[in-house]
Structures are given as structure tokens and as C-alpha cells.
Amino acid sequence: MFKKIAMITGAGSEPDSWLPVERALKKNYDNIPSCDLNLPFANLIYQLRWLKKYSSIFNNFKNPKRAFKLKNLLEKRLNLYDNLKKDICEEIQESCLNQELKLNNFLDVIIKDHLGNNSIVLTTNWDKLLEKKLGAYIHHIHGSIDNFDSLYLPTEVIEENYRKPHFQRNITGQTMHLLENIDKLIIYGLSLSPLDIELSFILSDTFTEDSPLKEINIFDKKNNIDIVEQRLKFILKKKDITIFKHEVPE
Structure with a gap:
């Protein structure tokens, strides 16, 4: 449990x-x-x-x-x-x-089989589809369409010198705080690309050797799963974690 x-x-x-x-x-x-x-x-x-x-x-x-x-x-x-x-x-x-942009139906499987009532949900996506789906607070790591100034574009980090001061927010600290004491992590459709190196730092600095994290479940397409797993193993300082890989249908 x-x-x-x-x-x-x-x-x-x-x-x-x-x-x-x-x-x-x-x-x-x-x-x-x-x-x-x-x-x-x-x-x-x-x-x-x-x-x-x-x-x-x-x-x-x-x-x-x-x-x-x-x-x-x-x-x-x-x-x-x-x-x-x-x-x-x-x-x-x-x-x-116009429903061109929508959530993958496989999300229903993840919600049913892996999420609990008090689970924390974070996303790097800018849209608000998860709020509509779950009816709950979603932490937008890269900002959201509610305010264009809040968006973080690919390769941007928190302390960009040209950003408006109000939006140089401590998103790193906020995200790390939400992930504290997590013992199960689900990663769905997240590549952990070097273009978002700040997220890699957040995961590395949060899930240290004394972290309670025990299990990570990766949900992605067949050609992406192994890449995400390799990146995770490089990023994370904590090594005694069981990683499960789940292929999402095309």
C-alpha cells in the first residue's frame, strides 16, 4: 500500500x-x-x-x-x-x-489502477484538460494558458534575466515541496528531455537516497519507454527504486 x-x-x-x-x-x-x-x-x-x-x-x-x-x-x-x-x-x-486537443483515453486506465483519492497531479502541459477531467488542482510546472506570462518555453529555466520579475517564481521549490514524501511516482508521456533540464534537477534533488520513493511507473509509447527509463536512471540519486514500464497503445 x-x-x-x-x-x-x-x-x-x-x-x-x-x-x-x-x-x-x-x-x-x-x-x-x-x-x-x-x-x-x-x-x-x-x-x-x-x-x-x-x-x-x-x-x-x-x-x-x-x-x-x-x-x-x-x-x-x-x-x-x-x-x-x-x-x-x-x-x-x-x-x-473544438476538441482537437484532448487527453489520451489511456489516462482512464492509469486513474483507475494507479491513482488514489489524494494523489498529487503535476503536468508540464500548458492546457487545462486535466483540471476538467479530474476536477482537482493540477500543478502546472511550466505555467498555464490562464496567463501567457506564466508560460515557460522549451529550454527556459526559472531565473531567466529577461522575464518579468513577478513571474520569476520559485517553481522549482514549489514542485519539490509537492513531491516530498512521495513513495510512488507515475510518469506519463513525459520524455525528460535535456531541453527541460530544470525538471531533471528537481527530480534528482527531491528523490535522494533518504527519499521514501519506492516505485516508478513509466507509461509511454513503445519507442519512448526505454529512453525515459535510461534518463531516469541517470538523473536519480536514489538507486533502490523499482521501475515498471507500461506500453501505451498508439
């Missing part, structure tokens, strides 16, 4: 979860690489970090034209950042309304 169960879901728990995000990207970019939709995000986040870091010394540049160009570029990138997040929220809201 497990005393405290938590489930973390990711994009893989929702078929076609990237369709509204792709449409938002197309609104803001003339040409996006369909083979890797994370590339525009990573490119934008890197530029924002660099431009914001050196913005305080732009006025010291010997070439005033260069300083003006960089100031203008920072403003443009910040506007792109805000507009992209607004468009993501709008596209996801619309996608949920």
Missing part, C-alpha cells in the same frame, strides 16, 4: 499536442523547421539571454549604431517572446474548445 502517490504528465499524454503550438510558431516565423519545432524556441531563448545580459553596457559601445541596433533587437525579441506566448495560449484554448 502506498501512502503518497504523484503523477507527472507531459506532451505525450495528449495526441497531437504540438499542433496548436506549431500554428502559433507559424504566426510568428516565416519558415519553421517541421522536423524540430524546439529549434525556434531554443534560438529565441538564447538570443534573449545574451541580449539582456549585455544590455546594460550597450551605451558604452564606441559604435553608437551598433548599440542602437542591439537595443532595437532586444526590444523586437521581447515583443516576439510575448506575442508567441499569447498566440500559444490562444491556439491551445481554441484547440481545446
Whole structure:
């Protein structure tokens, strides 16, 4: 019998979860690489970090034209950042309304067989489908469509220097607190990609050797399960954990 169960879901728990995000990207970019939709995000986040870091010394540049160009570029990138997040929220809201975006039916199996009445549910997804499904509080690790400013895009971390101060929230501490004393963890459709290295740190720093965590259940498609397992084994400091893998039908 497990005393405290938590489930973390990711994009893989929702078929076609990237369709509204792709449409938002197309609104803001003339040409996006369909083979890797994370590339525009990573490119934008890197530029924002660099431009914001050196913005305080732009006025010291010997070439005033260069300083003006960089100031203008920072403003443009910040506007792109805000507009992209607004468009993501709008596209996801619309996608949920017309039922293009929906939860995988396999979630019902997980709820029935693995979740208890007092289970904690967390997600990296921005939509509110889990709230509607479970009628309970869901912790959004990467923000939600309720407020576009709260969104964390791929490769972003909590302390980005260009984010509005109010939304540089201690999401790491909040998530770690929720996962304290967990003895069973369910991971559903979450790849633990290096693009979200902060989540990997959260899991590593929460589930240490003295953690009560005993069991992890991975639910994913056949071609993803082994990858998630390998990443977990690398990330986690605690080694005496039983890992079960469950294949989710295509």
C-alpha cells in the first residue's frame, strides 16, 4: 500500500499536442523547421539571454549604431517572446474548445489502477484538460494558458534575466515541496528531455537516497519507454527504486 502517490504528465499524454503550438510558431516565423519545432524556441531563448545580459553596457559601445541596433533587437525579441506566448495560449484554448486537443483515453486506465483519492497531479502541459477531467488542482510546472506570462518555453529555466520579475517564481521549490514524501511516482508521456533540464534537477534533488520513493511507473509509447527509463536512471540519486514500464497503445 502506498501512502503518497504523484503523477507527472507531459506532451505525450495528449495526441497531437504540438499542433496548436506549431500554428502559433507559424504566426510568428516565416519558415519553421517541421522536423524540430524546439529549434525556434531554443534560438529565441538564447538570443534573449545574451541580449539582456549585455544590455546594460550597450551605451558604452564606441559604435553608437551598433548599440542602437542591439537595443532595437532586444526590444523586437521581447515583443516576439510575448506575442508567441499569447498566440500559444490562444491556439491551445481554441484547440481545446473544438476538441482537437484532448487527453489520451489511456489516462482512464492509469486513474483507475494507479491513482488514489489524494494523489498529487503535476503536468508540464500548458492546457487545462486535466483540471476538467479530474476536477482537482493540477500543478502546472511550466505555467498555464490562464496567463501567457506564466508560460515557460522549451529550454527556459526559472531565473531567466529577461522575464518579468513577478513571474520569476520559485517553481522549482514549489514542485519539490509537492513531491516530498512521495513513495510512488507515475510518469506519463513525459520524455525528460535535456531541453527541460530544470525538471531533471528537481527530480534528482527531491528523490535522494533518504527519499521514501519506492516505485516508478513509466507509461509511454513503445519507442519512448526505454529512453525515459535510461534518463531516469541517470538523473536519480536514489538507486533502490523499482521501475515498471507500461506500453501505451498508439
